[in-house]
Amino acid sequence: MSQVLFGDTSGSRIVIGALGICAFLALVLAAVGIYGVLSYSATQRTREVGIRMALGAETGDVLRLILGQGMVPVAAGLVVGLAISLAVTRLIAGLLFRVSPTDPVTFGGVTLLLGGVGLLASLVPALRAGRLQPVTALRDD
Numbered sequence: 001m002s003q004v005l006f007g008d009t010s011g012s013r014i015v016i017g018a019l020g021i022c023a024f025l026a027l028v029l030a031a032v033g034i035y036g037v038l039s040y041s042a043t044q045r046t047r048e049v050g051i052r053m054a055l056g057a058e059t060g061d062v063l064r065l066i067l068g069q070g071m072v073p074v075a076a077g078l079v080v081g082l083a084i085s086l087a088v089t090r091l092i093a094g095l096l097f098r099v100s101p102t103d104p105v106t107f108g109g110v111t112l113l114l115g116g117v118g119l120l121a122s123l124v125p126a127l128r129a130g131r132l133q134p135v136t137a138l139r140d141d
Contacts, residue, residue, distance in 0.1 A: 031117050031120070053132065071118060
């Protein structure tokens with residue numbers, strides 16, 4: 001019986017495995033993209049950050065500035081993605097076993113995972129900008 005069940009679900013397992021691999025690659029690509037855009041933006045704003053720090057901005061202020069620049073699009077993407085995924089759950093209902101298409105644990109876990117990856121990708125350029133010395137930033141230009 002287990003061999004029959006294994007044979008009946010092998011096609012679904014292959015599709016789900018391929019979707020999992022594609023999802024992982026998309027996650028890595030999104031993280032690299034967020035990091036690249038924020039790193040470039042922070043590099044372009046080196047003089048501005050140096051002036052802000054010279055005028056009294058703390059490291060936390062710079063972190064909030066750069067993190068805000070990265071996390072606003074991430075949050076918007078999460079909201080839009082949740083709305084779209086809730087709308088198309090009926091399409092994948094046939095591929096799911098022992099879980100509902102609108103499982104709150106799954107939606108919450110994926111949202112936390114994507115938000116965490118976006119936060120980590122945004123944090124690296126923000127920390128680099130926060131360690132910037134105002135004198136060095138102003139002298140380089």
